[in-house]
Amino acid sequence: xxxxxxxxxxxxxxxxxxxxxxxxxxxxxxxxxxxxxxxxxxxxxxxxxxxxxxxxxxxxxxxxxxxxxxxxxxxxxxxxxxxxxxxxxxxxxxxxxxxxxxxxxxxxxxxxxxxxxxxxxxxxxxxxxxxxxxxxxxxxxxxxxxxxxxxxxxxxxxxxxxxxxxxxxxxxxxxxxxxxxxxxxxxxxxxxxxxxxxxxxxxxxxxxxxxxxxxxxxxxxxxxxxxxxxxxxxxxxxxxxxxxxxxxxxxxxxxxxxxxxxxxxxxxxxxxxxxxxxxxxxxxxxxxxxxxxxxxxxxxxxxxxxxxxxxxxxxxxxxxxxxxxxxxxxxxxxxxxxxxxxxxxxxxxxxxxxxxxxxxxxxxxxxxxxxxxxxxxxxxxxxxxxxxxxxxxxxxxxxxxxxxxxxxxxxxxxxxxxxxxxxxxxxxxxxxxxxxxxxxxxxxxxxxxxxxxxxxxxxxxxxxxxxxxxxxxxxxxxxxxxxxxxxxxxxxxxxxxxxxxxxxxxxxxxxxxxxxxxxxxxxxxxxxxxxxxxxxxxxxxxxxxxxxxxxxxxxxxxxxxxxxxxxxxxx
Amino acid sequence: xxxxxxxxxxxxxxxxxxxxxxxxxxxxxxxxxxxxxxxxxxxxxxxxxxxxxxxxxxxxxxxxxxxxxxxxxxxxxxxxxxxxxxxxxxxxxxxxxxxxxxxxxxxxxxxxxxxxxxxxxxxxxxxxxxxxxxxxxxxxxxxxxxxxxxxxxxxxxxxxxxxxxxxxxxxxxxxxxxxxxxxxxxxxxxxxxxxxxxxxxxxxxxxxxxxxxxxxxxxxxxxxxxxxxxxxxxxxxxxxxxxxxxxxxxxxxxxxxxxxxxxxxxxxxxxxxxxxxxxxxxxxxxxxxxxxxxxxxxxxxxxxxxxxxxxxxxxxxxxxxxxxxxxxxxxxxxxxxxxxxxxxxxxxxxxxxxxxxxxxxxxxxxxxxxxxxxx
Numbered sequence: 001x002x003x004x005x006x007x008x009x010x011x012x013x014x015x016x017x018x019x020x021x022x023x024x025x026x027x028x029x030x031x032x033x034x035x036x037x038x039x040x041x042x043x044x045x046x047x048x049x050x051x052x053x054x055x056x057x058x059x060x061x062x063x064x065x066x067x068x069x070x071x072x073x074x075x076x077x078x079x080x081x082x083x084x085x086x087x088x089x090x091x092x093x094x095x096x097x098x099x100x101x102x103x104x105x106x107x108x109x110x111x112x113x114x115x116x117x118x119x120x121x122x123x124x125x126x127x128x129x130x131x132x133x134x135x136x137x138x139x140x141x142x143x144x145x146x147x148x149x150x151x152x153x154x155x156x157x158x159x160x161x162x163x164x165x166x167x168x169x170x171x172x173x174x175x176x177x178x179x180x181x182x183x184x185x186x187x188x189x190x191x192x193x194x195x196x197x198x199x200x201x202x203x204x205x206x207x208x209x210x211x212x213x214x215x216x217x218x219x220x221x222x223x224x225x226x227x228x229x230x231x232x233x234x235x236x237x238x239x240x241x242x243x244x245x246x247x248x249x250x251x252x253x254x255x256x257x258x259x260x261x262x263x264x265x266x267x268x269x270x271x272x273x274x275x276x277x278x279x280x281x282x283x284x285x286x287x288x289x290x291x292x293x294x295x296x297x298x299x300x301x302x303x304x305x306x307x308x309x310x311x312x313x314x315x316x317x318x319x320x321x322x323x324x325x326x327x328x329x330x331x332x333x334x335x336x337x338x339x340x341x342x343x344x345x346x347x348x349x350x351x352x353x354x355x356x357x358x359x360x361x362x363x364x365x366x367x368x369x370x371x372x373x374x375x376x377x378x379x380x381x382x383x384x385x386x387x388x389x390x391x392x393x394x395x396x397x398x399x400x401x402x403x404x405x406x407x408x409x410x411x412x413x414x415x416x417x418x419x420x421x422x423x424x425x426x427x428x429x430x431x432x433x434x435x436x437x438x439x440x441x442x443x444x445x446x447x448x449x450x451x452x453x454x455x456x457x458x459x460x461x462x463x464x465x466x467x468x469x470x471x472x473x474x475x476x477x478x479x480x481x482x483x484x485x486x487x488x489x490x491x492x493x494x495x496x497x498x499x500x501x502x503x504x505x506x507x508x509x510x511x512x513x514x515x516x517x518x519x520x521x522x523x524x525x526x527x528x529x530x531x532x533x534x535x536x537x538x539x540x541x542x543x544x545x546x547x548x549x550x551x552x553x554x555x556x557x558x559x560x561x562x563x564x565x566x567x568x569x570x571x
Numbered sequence: 572x573x574x575x576x577x578x579x580x581x582x583x584x585x586x587x588x589x590x591x592x593x594x595x596x597x598x599x600x601x602x603x604x605x606x607x608x609x610x611x612x613x614x615x616x617x618x619x620x621x622x623x624x625x626x627x628x629x630x631x632x633x634x635x636x637x638x639x640x641x642x643x644x645x646x647x648x649x650x651x652x653x654x655x656x657x658x659x660x661x662x663x664x665x666x667x668x669x670x671x672x673x674x675x676x677x678x679x680x681x682x683x684x685x686x687x688x689x690x691x692x693x694x695x696x697x698x699x700x701x702x703x704x705x706x707x708x709x710x711x712x713x714x715x716x717x718x719x720x721x722x723x724x725x726x727x728x729x730x731x732x733x734x735x736x737x738x739x740x741x742x743x744x745x746x747x748x749x750x751x752x753x754x755x756x757x758x759x760x761x762x763x764x765x766x767x768x769x770x771x772x773x774x775x776x777x778x779x780x781x782x783x784x785x786x787x788x789x790x791x792x793x794x795x796x797x798x799x800x801x802x803x804x805x806x807x808x809x810x811x812x813x814x815x816x817x818x819x820x821x822x823x824x825x826x827x828x829x830x831x832x833x834x835x836x837x838x839x840x841x842x843x844x845x846x847x848x849x850x851x852x853x854x855x856x857x858x859x860x861x862x863x864x865x866x867x868x869x870x871x872x873x874x875x876x877x878x879x880x881x882x883x884x885x886x887x888x889x890x891x892x893x894x895x896x897x898x899x900x901x902x903x904x905x906x907x908x909x910x911x912x913x914x915x916x917x918x919x920x921x922x923x924x925x926x927x928x929x930x931x932x933x934x935x936x937x938x939x940x941x942x943x944x945x946x
Contacts, residue, residue, distance in 0.1 A: 006671040007709045010664045013636045015708060036706040037698075038633050039746030043739065048882045055877075058739050061637020062665075105643075153655065162624050167675040168669020194651045198644050202858045209864030211644065212637040212769050216866050218824055223866035225830045232832020234865045330742060335857035344613060350746070352704040359710040370705075445602045493636035540670055551635045554646035 001028065003361060003552050004536050007035070010542060011110040014550025016509065018361060018543060020322065022524060022533050029184055030518075030525035030539075031367040032509050033362055034554045036445040037330075037350060044499040049075045049491050050219045050464060050465070052499065057213055058485065059501060060552045064212040065098050065204065066480035067501065067552070070487040072217045079219065080472075081462040086454065087221035089446040090207055093243070094214065095478070096439045097203045100250055101292025102481035103385070103432035104200075104258060106547045110192035114541045115265050116186040117119060117176040118166050121154055124184035125397060132181055136264060139256040141192065150188040160330065173475040174531045175451035175538055177268050186265075189257055206239045221458030226326065228450050240447045245444065251411050251436040254429075259497070262429040266411060266422050276421030276542035277381050278524030280309040282387035283507070285486065287479035288438070301431070301437060301479050304391045305376065311394040317376075319475070322502065325373040328366070328511040330354060338514050340375060341490045343500045344473065348372075370554040373510040373519060382520040383483030383507045386548060389427040403430045421524070424545040458514050465494040480504055482547050508546045521546060600647050603775040604852060605789065608798040624656075625783065626679050626689040629663035630720060632706050632713040633749055634695025634739045637769040637904075645772035645935040646856035653776065657783070658690070675709050682723050690782070691724035692775075693717065694732040696754040697738035700748025713827035715890045717756050726761035727752060727786060730775055732871060735764040735794075742877040753795070763788050766793045767845075768871035773852045774800040794874060799848070803866055806843040808850040810837065829865060839884040840867030847872035 007017035015036040021534060023028045044055055052075055057068035069091060076083065084089075091411030126147035131144035179184070201211045207224045210215025216223045216234075224234035231238070266273075286296050286303030296303045302313035323340030327335055332351045333339060341347060353367050362368040375381070390399040393415070407426060408415060416421060462468065471492040478485045490498040512518040518526075521543055528538050578617075598615040605611075631639070643650050657945040661667075662678045671678050681689050695713075698705035703712030718893045721727045732738030740749040753762050765775055778797055781789045789797045806812065814820070817836040822828060822837060836843070843869055853860045862868055870880040 004724065008664050008670065010667050010670040013665060014634075015631075015706065035708065036633060037747060038696075038705070038740045038749070040739070042746050043742045044746060048884065051881060051883045054778065054883060055739065058635050058637070058768065059725050060642050061635035064635075064637060064640065097667070109643075109666055117669070119746065157655060160624070162626070162661075164624075164654050164660045165663065166668045167659070167661050167667055168667060168673045170669070170673065191651050191655075194643070198646060198649070198856065201644065202855045204857035205855035205864075207864065209859050209861030212640045214864075215861040216864050220865075223824060223829075223864065224863045225825060225832075227830040230830050230832065232863075233830045234863070299609070350705075354700060354704065355710075356702065357704065357707050357710055357712045358715065359707075390717075423726075453831065456825060460823050460825075482679055535673075536671070554757060 002533055004530075004533050004539075006536060009540065009548070011113065011544065012548040012550065013060060014548070014553070016543070016548055016550045017524070018521070018539060019363070020366060020536065020539055022530050022536075025530050027525050027528040027530060027539065028446055030522045031362065031364040031368060032371075032511060032519055032521040033552050034371040037370040037554050038551075038552065039350070041499045041501065044496050044498075048448050048465070048494070049078070049489065050463075052489065052496060054215070056499075056501065059503070061212045063480050063482060063549055063552060065094055065104060065488070066209070066478060066485060067335050068214075068217050068503070069095055069487075070476045070478045070480075070485050072219055073478065074474050074487040075219050075476075075491070076462075076474070076476025077207050077466045077476055078472040078489055080463045081220045081459050083221045084448055084456040084459055084560075085506050086226055086446060086457045088289060088291075089442050089449070090216075090222045090224055090457070092442045093439060093446070094204055094207055096288070096435045097201065099435045099481045100432050100439070101197055101201050102459065102547070103428050104193055104250075104254070107188045107258060107262065107425070109546065110188055112190055113169060114537060115176070116190075116283050117171050117268060118154065118169060118174070118179060118181050118183065119158065119171040119189055119368065120121065120176070120178070120180045121151060121159065121184040121187045122180075124151065124180035126151055126184065129181040129184045133185055136260040137256045139260075141188070147184055147188060147566055151184055152189060161223055170535050170537050171544050173535055173537050178265070182264060182268065186261060192257065193253075196250065196253050196285055198352065203243050203246050205565065206243055207234060218458055218463075220460065220462055223235050224457065226450055226455050226457050229248060232503040233305055235446065235450065237447075237450075240443060240450070243443055244440075247436065247439050249441070254432050254436050258429055259433060262425060263407070263410065266426060267501060268448065269422060270411075272422040272541065273417040273420045273452045275528055275538075276424075276524045276545060277419040278520050280307075281379055281381045282306040282390050283376055283381035283383050283484055284388045284391040285317065285319075285477040285479060285484040286391075287477070289450075300393055301388050301399060302395045304395060305381070306387075306390050306394055309381070309416065311390065311415060315389060316395045319477070321377040322486070323375050323378070324502065325375065325513040326367075327373070327514040329369050329372045330367050331372065340378065340514070343464070343486065344475070344490075346488075346498075346500050353436055369511040371506050371510045373513040374519075375513055378515075380510075380513070380517050380519055380523070380525040381507055383504045384424065384428075385431045385481070385483075386424045386427040387483060388479060389431060390418065400430075400434060403434060406543045413468065421542045445525075468494060482552070483507060503549075503552040505546075505549045509550065509553050521548075580660040583805060587907070592898075596773060598646060601777055601780045604647070604773055605781055608613040611828070613941035614743050615784045618780075624659045626681055626685045626719060627660050627692065628678060628689060629692040629694065629723075630716065630733075631664050631698050632693070632695035632717070632746065634733060636665050636694070638734075639663070641769040641772045642730075642775065644855055645776050647773065648776055648780070650772075653779070658779065671709075678720065682720055686723050688725050690723050690779070691727045693721065693727060693729050693734040693752045694731055696737045696749035696751060698740075698747035698749050699755060700746075704749040705733060714755060717752060721752060721756050721759055722900045726763065726777070726782065727759050727776065728763045728764045729753070730770040731909045732766050732876065735766045738768065739877050741875075742912055761788060762795050763791065763797065766794075766796060766801070766874075768876075771800075771849065771852060771854060774848070796872075800852075801846050801848075801872060803846060803848065804843065805845045805847055805850055805862075807872075808848070809842055809862060810850065835862060835865075835867040837886050838867050839882070839886055841870035841873075841883070841887065842868040843881050843887060844880070856874070
């Protein structure tokens with residue numbers, strides 16, 4: 001057995017280390033470790049809860065905006081304010097835009113190079129690439145001349161001897177299976193997607209002044225003023241037109257480029273519908289309310305749990321069943337490290353006990369990560385686009401079921417094929433398409449409200465901290481692009497006294513718990529084929545299929561060991 | 572067609588159907604961001620027509636990757652032009668092809684073979700408490716890596732508040748002993764700090780182009796921030812300034828004044844205390860900036876802003892002359908304080924250290940083939 005280390009895991013957000021044990025040509029066991037810690041929740045203590053979102057947003061700049069939304073929802077829950085309909089729509093547009101944006105960037109810029117050999121694109125016949133492109137899509141950039149131009153650009157890069165971002169790739173690895181022509185197609189779309197993401201995200205600049213880290217949330221609503229007759233309002237007919245135009249371009253790109261590309265890659269790598277399954281347990285808090293955030297029945301993404309790959313039953317979800325373990329994490333609990341604790345009663349004392357740097361291997365029998373191990377009802381869960389898709393599919397959501405079934409029938413696969421590395425990729429692409437369609441409706445609703453004279457964007461009733469109870473507690477849930485996200489806040493005398501985030505990549509990338517149960521990455525890596533242990537590209541494929549975000553995943557609650565008696569109510 | 576080794580930006584542009592005129596227009600846009608005289612556009616064009624590309628490595632430590640994402644939004648030049656044509660961008664965890672040992676080797680190679688020649692960009696703070704265990708990459712601490720890679724670089728560029736002065740990570744109580752690059756690795760000969768949360772890629776691209784053009788960094792303020800980007804008070808450049816002078820304020824979120832784009836001073840805007848070119852360069856290809864979006868400025872490009880400018884919704888102390896017509900200088904510079912005033916004394920907005928650069932002589936860009944002019 002050989003121990004193989006991947007550190008840094010690149011093309012992700014943050015600092016992730018994977019150690020795997022390889023026996024023959026297969027992964028026998030795996031350990032996932034987050035190697036960076038900042039302590040943002042500690043820093044939040046003592047601050048004005050109304051600005052918590054500005055701080056919390058900086059938990060992550062890739063999934064920017066998602067922590068701002070979860071944070072502002074948590075504080076609104078604590079102080080007791082409902083937001084106006086326009087604010088709900090603006091939030092949905094920002095979050096939905098983030099979802100589509102992240103999914104596009106993930107496939108092309110973070111994941112594609114696991115499947116696409118850039119250097120093979122040089123051997124492609126551009127005329128054949130053009131034929132392939134035109135056979136799978138209406139996308140107009142598909143001429144021989146166009147692909148020849150892209151190929152020339154890559155040729156020049158290679159000929160210069162300075163390959164820039166591509167200089168350290170695993171080119172020539174035996175696990176790459178795409179024909180040269182498809183590689184060229186993918187490289188062209190890698191470059192086009194860079195342009196698309198730059199343009200599309202301007203929607204967030206329109207609504208929030210900038211991206212990354214848009215600056216427009218308020219406890220009680222949003223700061224993007226709305227007025228059909230004012231050119232200086234963030235939302236007016238001109239900005240609605242611009243957003244619609246940017247969205248239409250992205251929608252077209254998702255339909256005509258992303259989806260056909262994902263299907264093409266899936267067709268050449270069908271065996272990856274058999275690897276990378278993992279836990280078989282899936283969780284979604286659900287999100288995108290059609291009315292109040294306290295009414296999950298109106299959510300676009302339904303809430304629920306799927307256990308043991310059984311799609312016949314969607315179990316109800318109750319956040320009081322969420323706990324976190326630190327048995328294998330570099331923290332300690334005052335009652336000992338064997339217990340699991342609910343976030344609202346959380347406690348974290350960072351205590352590094354790993355090897356002294358520089359080190360070669362982690363001691364995986366002891367503590368080995370800055371991530372905790374979140375569990376639902378003591379079970380590890382996978383979260384993310386696949387979990388959302390499966391919960392919606394099993395809940396009988398027609399719009400999502402229709403899309404999923406169409407793709408499965410095109411690939412001639414059963415629904416259980418989704419429990420896999422390639423299943424995650426397919427679910428993410430389908431979700432991008434679904435969200436892009438939803439966005440059209442939300443922008444239309446916002447425009448209609450404006451047209452009917454509904455200009456309300458903020459509820460001022462709880463803006464003044466004097467209007468708050470002396471002490472209060474709340475939480476905000478969200479479906480971020482990478483999965484279920486929750487922030488918990490406690491406020492006393494107008495200040496934050498405790499804050500905690502339990503984030504998607506902690507669910508997925510966390511280490512083992514007290515029972516030795518693996519986290520989602522660790523479980524999914526078992527059985528991964530390895531052609532060459534010195535270049536474990538296949539490990540990256542499965543890890544990347546989760547779209548890791550490690551800055552999000554590492555957090556700390558409260559170094560003082562504070563206790564809370566209140567139990568968070570079931571929702 | 573076989574492209575000869577070592578192509579230039581201009582050649583690359585040509586292959587993609589970009590005319591010489593369009594290329595020069597782009598050079599003029601960069602020149603304007605840098606607040607250089609228009610005659611410098613030709614110098615920029617000449618520099619970008621060079622053959623061998625300078626190497627850049629981008630290190631990420633205690634970061635959120637927001638500065639990486641901001642760089643991906645760069646429009647002039649585009650990120651694809653920067654990473655494929657302008658520079659050889661050989662290490663950047665978030666977007667590089669290589670991983671694990673291959674990634675480590677890529678960085679080692681640059682430090683060894685490009686010693687003293689490469690640019691090093693740093694994103695995120697560097698933890699120094701407890702032996703640096705709060706951030707390790709390939710088993711090495713961030714501090715260890717920064718010491719080696721920054722020290723051997725031609726210049727280090729700290730992007731975002733965290734790399735500049737520790738940013739949010741260093742905020743009270745600074746649980747990990749986080750520091751900005753300059754503090755963590757003292758004695759670096761050339762450091763440029765591009766504060767902001769995140770940095771604005773328009774400024775960073777301009778700094779890179781300036782370096783490629785002149786072989787040195789633009790003129791800096793006492794915080795090592797480029798004057799062209801950090802030399803002016805936001806309040807003085809704000810499109811809502813006239814409302815401030817005339818006493819028209821947003822009183823409540825969503826009120827008539829908010830919808831009409833009145834001044835956000837009473838809602839806690841820190842614009843009068845902040846310097847940055849946010850209002851003029853704006854974000855996301857000039858689309859907007861926070862105040863235009865309807866929210867106050869949080870002074871994210873100011874020193875230690877997380878600790879010094881929060882609470883963000885408390886209004887600033889009432890300055891003299893509040894609410895009546897006063898000159899920009901009277902209010903703004905009083906509030907920003909001595910450091911910014913020193914900046915003003917340098918003469919705002921000129922990126923070039925004038926004594927080092929005689930007026931450029933127009934040297935035509937070398938052309939090897941007839942280029943089609945656009946209509």
